[in-house]
Structures are given as structure tokens and as C-alpha cells.
Amino acid sequence: MKIVKHEIPSIDGKGIMLGHKAFTDDFAEANSLIVKVLRSPHAFAKIKKINVEKARKLPGVEIVLTHHDVPRKPFTRAGQGYPEPSPHDKFVLDEYVRYVGDEVAAVAAVDEKTADEALKLIEVEYKVFDPVLDFETALHHDSVIHPEEDIHEMFPIGFKPAINQAAAYHMEVEDVEKALKDCEVVLEETFYTQAQAHAMMEPHTVNARLDIHNRLIIYSATQTPFHVRRIISQALSIPISRIRVIKPRVGGGFGGKQALHGEMLVSLVTLRTKKPAKMVYTRKEVFESSYTRHPMRIKVKLGADTTGKLKAIDCHILSDTGAYGEHALTVFMVAGSKVLPMYNKVDAVRFHGEVVYTNKTPAGAYRGYGAIQGNYAVESAIDMLAHQLKIDPIELRKMNMIAENETSPIFAIMGEGTEGTAMNMETCKLDYCVERGKTLIGWDEKYPRVDISDHKIRSVGMAIAMQGSGIPYIDMGAATIKLNDDGFYNLTIGATDIGQGSDTILAQIAAEALMTTVDKVVVYSSDTDLTPFDTGAYASSTTYISGNAVYKAALKMLELLKEAAAKALKVDTASIDFDGELFTSTESETTISLSQLSNRLYYNEDQEQLTATGSYYGTKSPPPFMAGFIEIEIDKETAEIDVLNYVSVVDCGTPINPKLAQGQVEGGIIQGLGMAHFEEVKYSKKGQLVSNDWLNYKIPTSLDVKKLTTEFADSYEESGPYGAKSVGEIGIDTPPAALANAVYNALGVRITSLPITAEKIFKKIQEIKGD
């Protein structure tokens, strides 16, 4: 391969750094109305009265919207395929407010100051209810968060708003209770994972205007432009053909921009005023009023025999979806479906639980999407079992983990909100990943710990992980390749580059297939008018799904090119050889260059526009795998932790662009370490999200991790484009369990709730001393 598996620089990185217009707000009309939202100060209340007269009269205010002024049609902002596996439980504006930061009203004014002033003039009288803030008491709570009658599920997901249940699920392979009873060793533990904030650098941003056809043209920082178009159409009851959504460059998403944010309000303002309008979330709004990762309580039971053979796994999860049910069921299911199949040799396995509403910031999609939560619990429990059995935790994993050509019954049972898809692991280099990682971290010399001074200990810990590559039979991507005169191509794709580099790697796939170079493939992506459909950037789908679509389109283009060349050379198509630049007929030994052929096609003879479209949907979701190893230095007295090294050995099939793939893994590792170590969305006793700026919500910096060591396993997934699987999420999964395991290996204390702060470890040590 000449282009794929080569380190091509990002095709747009330099242009962005040079400061060219790139992001959503860079494209807002200079005279846009500024849209601002009045947000609820209460965790749970009903708007008794709302008076906006003073605000409306303020000079410069163009429009004020309350729940009286917007269509009442339940929908979900989740940004998923249709029908969605998330409950339709949200209104553009509602008479109820369900968390501190929920939307009460919106104003649009000529400038920011006026908009802010107008917000202050809105008078609201609330009836305040007792909020549900502890998700463990949410089910059957006296306060019903969604009492409204017109909300519904799209198909059965266990939606029971009367008891604050957004979704529920149960699956069992064989009889788990019985299998556990027969086990010689049973390990049982409860784990808690926290809400994490996406904290992408670009705030949620959207702007709109009407064009000369009176159509609504929206620029949005979104991961799902096609879903955004559909959802706006449905929620606002306007024909979908009247809407165009353009996604420019996005300044990071991590799942946080899969769901919709200001699109509905900005659209309404533009539709009603006929004027361009824009909204940029404040950083406080990004923290308080977008989405977080779902906090979970995970109860794990592992059963094994004394040799370490795992016999049964039981997993019950209670998940907190906050005020609205975006991704409620699916994140929760992935906590099982992308974790439990790793231990596929068990006799029995059960996964069940509930997803509950609380009066907190809604939870939504977030890189790792359930897998990181489930991974922390199961991979911690596996280490605990190993210690109980006095077996090296790596040996225990090697005995029980999934291997190439194996399968798990869970694949067929659990999908994302629906049934799953049976599949064999055509590629699974987990065994290699574990062995290689073990060597790179120096496990044998360092496990479990090395005393390095009076105060400091070094230790190692590890975990394994799997993800998926898109959702089979649901996620689809499409690509169109157009030949231009002189022989360069346009590649238009629905796929959504949110910084992960998909425009670059999709251009590489096209260039490889067309035997040309990346500079001859001009990429344009994510514009609902101009590019083909794509479900969007989520579920680790772009490389595998959209990449396959590009590959198919390129093969079709090659056929078209050969046909045109044959016509030009007056030979049979079968006799044409093409090397990317020159067509040669084996029949007549005549040639024509791509450039000549293209010019002929557009200027001279047999004029025809050559365009090829490829579409792809997965019939399986080949998981990438990885083994993650952490080395830490920890202070015996204060439990302060320094992360010295994080080794990742990843099987993602072929890394289309090894440097960008490494960036995906390492970015995931760092985000995962943040969640493992210190990131936490915190609330006051009244339900106010208090970690609402970057002073109180810290993300890892270059000073917080000393070294990352990343390698890829040699792996080729036949079903993927040039052997690729996905790599966008896998990196985030292992750090929480690896860190927990390393802390245990250092000090003998098991931290069962995230984040694993120094203080938490210190307290645990004190507790043990006190006992």
C-alpha cells in the first residue's frame, strides 16, 4: 500500500492553524441576532407564570420564545438513527424545568448585551418540587420527573416515566444464579462511575439564515448533520426539504455533539424573524446545559473454579440519565455488550438493570459510551479475582479472554437498543497485545510493586478492552467520487470530521484505491444538500463504515474510468490496465493518460460526467481490541500519584494513517486517565452543577502524564477498508481499571469508585488502619 498505512499529514490541519475560517462561528453572518437562553435556577419546577413583556419591549430585542410560543411535539435530541432507541421526552421548551440549567425561555437581540439585558427582564414564577438528585433513590421516587402524558418510546425500551425509569433491559445466557452456586470461588463487588464532562475546546455553536429559496441554512458544530436535519424537521414540523445543515470543522466532540443543542431555538428565531441568528454556548452552558457521561452503579459477580477458569458473570447496572433520556438505553447496554464478550468462555452470563431519570444535567453519548464504565467494573473485578486465587492477573486473563475465530453469544443477543448480530472474531490480536504490552511496561520486573524510596512506590496495573466498528444494519455511510478535467477527483462524503481526521483518512482510502495521491482527491464533507448521506461520527463507525463506502465508490470509479478509456482507445474494457495515471490497452498497446481522458470527457468527445457513489452498512461490527498498561509512582503517606507511562498495544486492524490513529489512541488514553484519576462533574446539595468552568473542572495537561507508549498489532480485518477496524473510542476504555489495579498493586487498597483521587486512596488506607 502506497497511501494507506502511511503517515500523511492531516489535509486541513495547517489551514486551521494558519487561521482560515474553519469553525461554525467563523461562518456566522456578521449581522446575526444573538440568541440567549434563560435557564432554570431550580433542579425541578413548573413554570406557573412567565411574563416576557418587558423583555419584548427592550429596544434591540427581536423575539422572545417561551413554551407558549413553540410547537409542542415530543422528540429526542439524541442524534441517533430513526426510529431512535431513546425516549421522545423533550420539548423545544416546556412548562417544566428538570435540572438547573434547563431551558426556560429564549431571546434574540441585536447584540449580546441587549440579549443579556432582556434575559434579566423576564419574570418567572415557579412552583418548585423536591428534586431527585440521588440516582439510587430515583426509581419510584415521590417526585415524578416526567409526568407529562404526551411523551413516548419509539419501540419497547422499558420506558416507564411514572416510576422515573427511562429504560430497562435484561438478558441471560444459561442460568447465572445456578452457575454461580456451583462455582468454587465467587467474587462480588459494587463499583461506581462518575459523570464526566466532554470539555471539548469549541463550545456548542450553531447559526442559521434563510437563503434566496427561503430555505433554512444551518451551520452547526455537530457530529450528526443528517440527524440534525431530520430532528429539526420533526420537532419544528417543517418539511425536511426546506432545511440544509452544514457542518464546518468541529472543535472536538467526543460524543457531546452527537446530540442536538441550540439548533431548534436558533432555527425558530430565524424562521420567525427571517433574520440570521446565532448561538454560542458559554463555557458554563457547555458544562451545565449540554450533556455528561452517564454515572453508573455496577454490581459484578464473577464465578470461577480454583484453577482460574471463569464460569459465570453477572452484571447489574443502575444508570443515571439525568433529566432527559438521550442514549439512556444504549449507553447502558454497551456497558455489557462491549465488555462481557471479552470473557466468552463462561458457562453463564447475565446482564440487566435500569436507567433512571434524575434532576441533573442530562447524560448523553460520550466516547467509550458505556464501555468505559463496564470495563472499569469488570476489569477491576478480574484483578480482584486473580488476587483471591493468587494468580497473576495477566495469566488469569489469558486463560479466559476471547481469541481469534472465537465468538460470544452476547453478540447475537445484545445490539444497541435492539437485538445484536452474531459474528466471529476474524481478527483478534488480544493475546499479542497483552504479551507485547507486558514487555513494554516491564511487567515481570515491576509487578506488583517496587519500593524506590522511603516515600515512594512504583507499581503497574493493566486492563484489556474491546469496542465495536459501527452498528450493524443501522449505521450507513455513503461517498461520491467525481472526476474532474485534468484528472483530479472530488470526494464528497456525509461522514463527519470532528477533529479525528476522517477527511484525511477517507481521502487516503480513495487515493489508494484510485492509485493516486491525496492531493488529487479534494474532500468535501458533511453538507446535507451537497454530500451523500451518512449517519455521522459516532459508535466508532467512520473508518469502517464510511471508509468502506469510499472504497466501494472508488472501485466503481475505476470501472467507469476503464470503460471511458476503452471507448476512447476503441478497445474492449477488459483489455484496459490502469496504473492511476495511464490507461494501457493490452489488446492494441495504445495508451491514454488520465489527464487526457478527463479533458476528452469534458471538452472534446463522448462528453460525460463521471461520478460514482458507494454506500455501505455493516453486517457485523468487528471490535478493535487493546491491552493498556500503566506504571505509576505513588506516595505512601499522601497517596499522590504520578503517571510515569501508559502503554497501549492496539489491534485496530490496519491503521489507515498510523500517526493519526496513534493520536486517537493517545487522546483516548488521556481522557480516560482524566476520568480515572480526577475528572468529576460535581453538584451542590440543591442540584446545581458546580464544576462549571475550567477552574473547577480540570482536564489533563501535558504535565500530568509523563509518557505514552503506543503500538499497533499487525492485524488485517478482511471486512474493513484495507483491513481497518475502528480506533476512535478504544483508547479511552482501559485507564480507569488499569489505574485502580496499579493502586491496589502498590498499596493493597481497592478503589471501587471513580475518580481515584489521592484523597480517596488516603481515606481507604486510614479505614483499613482503623479496622
Added chain:
Amino acid sequence: MKIQQYHRATSLEDAYNVLHAGSNNHILGGALWLKQIAKEIDTAIDLQDLNLHEIEQTETHFIIGSMATLYRLETAQAVNEWCDQLIKNSMQHIMGVAFRNTATIGGSIIGRYAFSDLLGPLLVLNAEVEFYRAGKMTLEAFLNERRMPQDILVAVHIPKERGQSFFKKVSNTRLDFAVLNIAMFKSKKEIRIAFGSRPGVAALAKEAMKIINQTPSWQEQRETLINALLEELKFGNNQRGSEAYRKQLAQTYLIRGIEEVMHNDR
């Protein structure tokens, strides 16, 4: 944030008069927290023309103009040589360079921020603050003042004293506000120790200082030392850490800090 009037002061007297002309008039330092702290200001007073951004030295003192930026102080070689890099070490993990290029020493002191990483080091260096009207007072006295003076901070005076320093910021991430910070300075005469972000504002551990400075064999007095510290200074709870954890950190780094400044002296 709203600012009705902007006034570029022509002299300290002028600035002082404008400050007193209205209760909602404010002096601008680096103005980095302005948006968070002040919602509405009648007159914002800018001191940038008053030549207060220099760092000068006399025989006995460094005089840091109140408008000198943190980064300028951090990179002031002479100051840091004298204080054994204490100031530089304490400032390196405050936000970022761009922040410290704007934040002023005056703004950092006048705010008496409880989370400050700088106040502890200045305390142990026996720094004094100079106000336009009220004149000079020790930083310690200023931190203990109950009311915010309606005066203009002109400069910080740091005595020239050679010695050994120790600084430790314990935080969840390097850029986070401290769970606790500890500054020590051992001059020829004595060891001075301050704890900040307890979460209260930085303060000297005077009782512990007394013991260590009066007891030649301090190693035998560890318990007494720790008890004196914990009795004198209040350690409490906030979002970043609990009282119990802060107390552990305080005693651990009290001992380690003393060991380090003693050791480096040899």
C-alpha cells in the same frame, strides 16, 4: 461584566481620587478574574501609565511594582537567585504563561485569594506591601486586615536574604488550585513556614517556627512540631480536599520541607 467609564490615571493621586469618587470604582490589575468578580463597574481605573511595572532593587530590598506581571517576577533572575527560586517554583503552575503575562503582582495580592500559590512564599520571605496612603505594612498584617483597604497597592518589598527554599503544591492536576501549598524559607537566622489553600488564605505557622528555630535537635521534636502546627493553623474542607487529608499533607510536607531546607544547607 459592564464598565461605564474608563479612566487612565495620570498619577497615584489622580487614581486615588477617582477610586474614592464612587463606591463602585475599581483599580484594574491584570483584570483576569474581573468578569467573574465584578458584574458592574462605574469607573475602571488603569494604572498602566504610572510606571508601576518595574522590578527594582536597593541594598536591602527588591521592590516589585504592583503592575509587574507574574511572569516578569517569575523570570526576574536576581530575585529568584536570592530566594533560592522560591518565587519561580511557586508560580510555574498557575494557569499558564499567557495568564501570568497579564496577571499582576498587585492583583494577586490585593485579592487575598485563598487558593493563591504566591502568598505563602511572599510570607516566608517577609515581604511588605506598600500602599499609596497607608504606607508600608507587612504582608502578614495586610492578610489579617479585616477590611479591604480603599487604597492603591504600589509595590511589594522583598528583603534581600539568602537562604534555602522549599515549595510544594499538592493538587489534583498540575494546573488545578492547590489542595494545600507549603512554602518554607531558611535564612541564616531562622526557618519560616507558611501554608496556603488550607482552604483559608496563606498563613505563617508561627508556633511550629518557634519550635524549630529554638530547638537544635528538631528531629526528636517531630510530634510536638506537628501538634503545634495542627493546633495553630486551621485546616478545613472544600471541594478540593477534606480537613483530614489536608492535615495529613500538612504534617508530611512540614517534615519533608524541613528536612530538605536543612539538608540543602549542609
Added chain:
Amino acid sequence: MIVEMTLNHQVKRFDVDHDETLLQTLRKHGVMSVKNGCNASSCGTCTVLVDGKPMLSCSLLTIRLQNKKVVTVEGLQEEVEKIGHYFGLEGADQCGYCNPGVALAIYAMKQSLANPSSEEIKTFLVGNLCRCSGHQAQFKAVKRYLGDPL
């Protein structure tokens, strides 16, 4: 109130409100490289050079910048081109939202620190937050840029 400053090597006059920040002024006048990440002095995406020093434009009142020299990447294209080149080689580009600010910080570092150590480099750049990357690729790119003979 009228403020005169040198913006990207050209003298400009802006009529600004008393409480207008440089970030607002710049974006209003089409300098789109300067990004709003937090508007609270915490993230570095709004970094500009004022008299050669990296500063946070979200917290600078434009009115205080009379006669100052302000530079954004628009006024430093050649140098940023080089930095961008090494970012490309190291695969350090992800979303890029922080990159114009990062580039200015890197350039300022090169001007002010001679042969910085790894720790000094990290300490200088740490205030420019990045949520996408593992920081390592940028670090390698910066090292290569600092060694750039050009």
C-alpha cells in the same frame, strides 16, 4: 472610545465599548483565528501576542491596548506555516481549535527561551489546553520546530 493599535503590522483604529475585550474586537473585525473557548482566562484558545508576549485576548480590555502591537496568526503566516508543517509530520493535528493559540505560544517561546528543556517547554505551553490529543505529538512537533535551522 477610539483605540489605536498595530494589528498584524498595520495601524488600526477601533471604536470600542469600555468593557469590550480584545477577543470581541478581533472577531468582530474578521480576525477569525482567535477562538472563544471559555471566555474566562482558563483555556488559551484566545491567545494573541501583545508586544510579543502571549496573552489571553478574552481578558484584555481593548481600551487598555492603546498603541500596543497585537499579533495573531494572520500576521505571522510564515512562521505558523513552519509550525504547522511539523504538526503535520507528527500527526499532531486533531480538531485544531486550540492550534492558532498554540502556534503563537510556541512562537513566543522560541523567542524568549534559548534551548528550553522538555520540562520548560511543557511548562510554557501547558496553559493552552487541548482535549483531543495525548499532548505527545505536539511536543515532538515543537521539538522539531525549535531545531528548525530556518
